[in-house]
Structure formats: structure tokens, C-alpha cells
Amino acid sequence: MTLRQTLLATAVLSFASFGSAAAVELNISCGTVGKGQELCKEAVAEWEAKTGHTVNVISVPTSTTDQLALYQQILGSGSDDIDVFEVDVIWPGILGSHLLDLSPYTNGAEEDHFDAIIENNTYQGKLVAMPSYTDAGLLYYRKDLLEKYDLPEPTTWQELADTAKTIQDAEREAGNEKMWGFVYQAKAYEGLTCDALEWIDSFNGGSIVNAEGDITVNNPNAVEALDLAATWIGTIAPEGVLNYQEEDSRGVFQSGNAVFMRNWPYAWALSQSEDSPVKGKVGVMALPKGGEDGKQTGALGGWQLAVSKYTKNPEEAADLVMWLTRKDEQKRRAIEGSYNPTIVSLYDDPEILEAAPFIGQLQDTFSNAVARPSRATGANYNKVSNAFYNTVHEILSGKTDAEAGLADLERDLKRIKRRGW
Template sequence: MKPALNLALGASLAALAAAGLASPAAAQGVTVSISCGAVGQELEICRQGAQAWAEETGNTVNVVSTPNSSTERLALYQQLLAAGAGDIDVFQIDVIWPGILAQHFIDLSEHMDGAEADHFEAIVENNTVDGRLVAMPWFTDAGLLYYRRDLLERHGASVPETWEELTETARMIQEAERADGNGQMWGFVFQGRAYEGLTCNALEWVDAFGGGTIVDGDGNVTINNPQALAAFELAATWVGYIAPEGVLNYAEEEARGVFQSGNAVFMRNWPYAWALAEAEDSTIRGNVGVAALPRGGEDGSNTGTLGGWQLAVSRYSAHPEVAADLVRFLTSREEQKRRAIEGAYNPTIAALYEDEDVLAANPFFGDLYDTFVNAVARPSRQTGESYNRVSNEFWNAAHDVLARRAEPAAALQRLEADLNRMSRRGW
């Protein structure tokens, strides 16, 4: 195990003893543990849901915080599960992981009493591997464009329809704001670190221009095409021009920090950032708008990468039925509604997109419904257990282009060759 993972694992599991959530009557119950992310309000909202279940059932829940980086989190999970460790009963897993981790999880269809039928069919299908429902949908995601409404109004600009328009509008407002004394203003921030988040961003650029999904539905490598090249060529102009050099090491929270401090015009991020941008202590509260990400040119399309997280029960759990009951509670309509209102986490139950309370808290949920249900999927199903290597090659190529270590055409040619070698004997 790598030293960094050792430290992360040790810190996470050390928290088990101190993180128990239970009712006074829990003495007769059992103890289960759940891994939760900690991006934004995620950890606290997870704790609240787990506490409510504990009080209702008389069981105890240990909440384990895991790395924010999905790349680091998957590596940690793989170490735990490969060892058959029962330290974590319920795993929060990314939408692209069911095929990778399925062998380690129980079939939840035997425990949900048909509740899965209320969730988006495509996500349930994504979470079904070899006929087994290995995870329940918890919340879904798609990349969105956040913008400063006040700055656009002040400078007579409109929400950009294309990536080219975003580039020009970002430059114009950035320069004007700096001339007015805000030397920290940047036009655009996003997730530019070499990790899974950059795969999501770069796939949005490529798909917006009509460049496909890296690997098509039949498993063919398609990334080296004129449309993908146009996307990479435009992105190559951003760093140091409308985006800070530091964006090359930004994940979600770094980008949000710059935007929420008032130092960026546009930001690409997930829906969770809305609730934080509109919080009482936010310096930009009341001045934030949300839209679909721009098209890639006039003939392109608005697109966002499909994200989202699921809950799975380890087959090494000492209490699988109790753990499955926790999953059923946390993925229920009532709990998903609470999470949507308090944290802007997108429900996976379609009916909640018509709920007045949910829409009052998140007005863009209704306007951008099509963005959420038609988001572009990463090619994890086509590439199976090879997906991690595919994504690693893709985000490294994108990072090299952004950092100007490679010309876009050369980066795509090398990426195509590497992926073709990888797929030579099938994914």
C-alpha cells in the first residue's frame, strides 16, 4: 500500500471510534459504518441522515470521511475491499465504479422492496452488473456553468452560448474589472488538476464540439478527430489568459474558493456549489446564476458530464441486512428531498424535480432538468476494469495541453495510439 493511502486509510479508520451516531436506545442495536465524501457540506449532510436513521432504528452509525479526490478514494476502496476488510459496511461509490467494484458488493434488489423503480432508470441500469443491483442511486450530477450575474449586467454581457463566447466574455470582464482595481479577477475557473475531475471537464469540451466520448459504444477509440482537436485547441488558450496558472492544480473546492471569494466571472462545477454560493456567509450571495455549459460552436451541443454517487453494501459486512436498511433510508424520497433542499444535491427520483420545496431551494433544477437526465457518460461501461487507465491517459493528455507541454494535435495522436494499444486484446 502506498504511504499516502496508508495515511488516508489510517486517518479514516481512526475516526470510526469517535464518529458513532446513535440513539440512547442503541444498546440493543448493532453498529455499521458508512464512508462519506467531504466536498462542501457533503460530510455533515451525510452525518445528519445517518443520525436520523440511527435514532429511528436504535442502531449506531460510524461515519468515515474519505478523500475528496475520486481517484484517491477509489484506490483506498480497492485496498480495503481486496483485503476483504469489514471496517466499512456502506460505501459511497462514483457512478463509474459499479463495473469495477461489483464483485465486492451484495445484491441490493433483495433488500429494497422495489424502491429502485422510483429512481432514474438509466442510473439503476448503470448500477446493475450481471443482473445484480450492486448500488442504489443516492444523488446525480452533471457539470454546470456558474456565472456572476452582477458582473455580466455591469459590463453589458449575456450568458455565453458557446465556449468561444465564454472565452471572449471572460477576457473582456476580467480586463475591465482589473482596470477598476480588482487585480485578482479571473475570467474562468474549473477543475484542471490531473485527476478524474479533469476527465469530466475535458469530456464536456470534446462532447460539446461533437467529438464523441473517447471510446464509442462498441469499444472503438474515437478521440483523435477534428471536433476533439477544436475543443483542445480552444482550451489550450485559457491558462494564463482567462484562467490562473493555479487552475492546473484545482479540484472542485479550489475552483469554488476562487469563485465564491468574488475573484472569477465563470466557474464550471457540480450542483453542490449552488447551496454554498447562496449561503448567508457567501460574499457573492444573490449574484450567482447557473446555466448549462456552452455549446462547442454554433453546431455544437450543451453538455455536462454525468456524475453522481451511489450507496453499496460490502459483502464483507458483518451486518449486511442492517447496512442495506441504512441504504434504503438514505436513498429514500424523504431523505433525497432533504438533501436537495439543504445541500443542492440532485435527486435520483424524478418526482422530486416537480416538488415545490425542492424547486424553491434550487430554481435551476427545473430549468436544467434535461441537462441532468441527458448528461454525457464517461466510457466506463465500454472499457470495464480498464476504465481507470483510459481516464488516466485522457486526463494526462488534457493536462499536458493546458500546461502547454504538448500541442493539441500531438497530444490526441499520442492518446489515440496509447488507447489502441491498451484495447488491442479487448477491454
């Protein structure tokens, strides 16, 4: 019997104790990439069987930028259209005033999670979201192709570009004209903020705005990082990457048409599925350094579950959140979907490490990931990110160079900040 079947059987047996409770209907948004929605629906079904309540899983846009705009519209109007939201790691400070304090419903479960994530999810002293999974940007690569051409794993971005070009050209000559060296997320949306922040931080160029709220993005290291990234377009990355989100990148890589891919941990389980053309041919490592004096870094990601304070059923909605973020469910998601747990003890679980070895091997990457400046910029973060990814997109598109683009960006950020964030 699988872990999920065991949990479901236990849930069904326990339903008798809830038999006299009045059933409610909830709406939840969850899982927009990879196996996320499938796993969410399975866990929701278990909770329905356990409680007798009904849950509708609502489809929302895959773009995190579009999701946030939708959630701000729903919550800003005081609507109860969605009871439980899946929220990005950067959103508690943006949406916190509209979210329920979950502290009365946790029974201390938050103590099992990474302290930094719990702190991130605390808004004005209230725990407004429970962690579901954490992640950081990673580099996926075709280990079979590196072996074929006797090339090492790249340690710097320049080495990645050189290796990508060598293998790309050789594979095209061998007959795969669709082969590209590197795919990633370069559409003008939140995903590009993550990718570009990784490039800049790897060159020791900071994180756009520092922890004290100072605007730091206009510096020589950031210029060097973005000028280098601009050279990839049309050489090792297709022009179309300028419109790629996560699943677009994964589609190219998993079809066997890219040497390297930047993506989140969820892509591992899908690359190893039975119908994947690259099953058994993929390696995962930390993203490259900016240079010999640079550092390996990945943007901090991850998702949480939060309850709208406008819900008509706060107790049931909070109970659903606790069910979906508990230890057994995080273990199942790690094994079946390669979603990184936020519960510390699971990083020593042998079943998880067998299913997704990189979770243990790259724990430092997840622990030391570079955070987007959402805490420093507060409610203005969305404006900051929007200005940043649009500037980077113009640099990648060749409409401006990094020096001019970052100088303009600094002026824009100063206007957004005015006298304070």
C-alpha cells in the same frame, strides 16, 4: 419545525419497536464536497436514533481518483473496514464484484428512480448500489457583472472566453487585481476527465471510447476543443487551475474573484449561504456549445451508496443505505444542499424548485448528460481515464499540442485495450 427535525422526531418515536434488537456498529464513507458530509452525518444520526445502531462516518480523500484507489485496496483485500461506500456513477462496473446485491432489501424502491441510473448500478444482474443523487457539469456566472457590462450569457466557449476576458480586465482596472475570467477543474485527476469530456463532446468530438468500445478520441473536433482550452491558461484562467479540484474552483469563485466557474450542482447552495460574498449575484446555466454547430453538454455525475459484501452486518448496512436514499432524504438534500434527486417525482416538488430553481430549469441537461465510457471499458476504465486526463493535462500545460497528444493517447488506449476491454 424543519423537515429534518420532523424526520428525527418520527425516528425517535419509532425506536421503541426496535428495542430488543442487538445493536451493531457500522462504518460509512460519505460526502466529500460541499455540504455532503454534514447532511450525511445528520441523516445517519436519525437512523441511529431509529434503530439503536451506531455508525462511524469515515473521512476519505476528496479526490475521486484517490478514493477509488483506496476502495479498491480495501475491497480487494476482503476487508470489512468500511461497510457502506459512497461510490461514483462510474464505479459499479469497477467495484461490482465486491458489492452486495441490494435487491432483497429495496422492497421495489428502485422503481421510483431514473431507469438509466438503476441500469448503471446493476452489475451482472445484481443491483449493487442505490442512487443517492445525480448531477452534471454546469456553468456558474456572475449575473451582476454581466449586467454591469451589458453582456449576454455566452452560448459558445469562444463567447465565454471573450466575455471572461472583457470583464476580468475591466474589474482588474477597477481595483480587483485577483479577478479571473474562468475557473474549473484541471488537476490531473478524474475531475479533469469530466471537464475535458464536456469540451470535446460540445464540439461533437465524442466520448473517448464509444458505446461499442471503439477508441474515437483522436479526431479533429476533439483536437479543436483541447487546443482552445489550452489558450485559457494564463489568459482567463490562473496557472494554478492546473492543480484545481472542485473546492479550489469554488473557493475562488465564491470569494468573488472569478466571472465564470464550471462545477457541479452542489456549489449552488454554498454560493447562496448567508456568509457567501456572492450571494444573490450568481446565475446557473448549461455549459456552452463548442460552436454554432456544437451542442450544450455536461458530464454525467452523481453518487450512489453500496454495501461491501464483506460486511459482517449486511442487513443493517442495507437498511442504512435505503434510509439514506429514500424520497424524504433526497428531498432534504435537494433543498439544503442542492443535490439533484434521482427520484423522478421530486422534479415537480415546489419546495425543491424554490430552493434550487435550476434543478427544474436544467432538467434536460441532467437527463442528456454525456457519460464517461465506464460501461464500454469495464474494469479498464480507470486506466483509460488516467491516460486521458494525463494527456489533457500535458496539453493544457503546453507540453504538447492537442494533435500530437491525442495521437499518442490513441496508441496508449490501443495498448490498454489489446484484443478487448
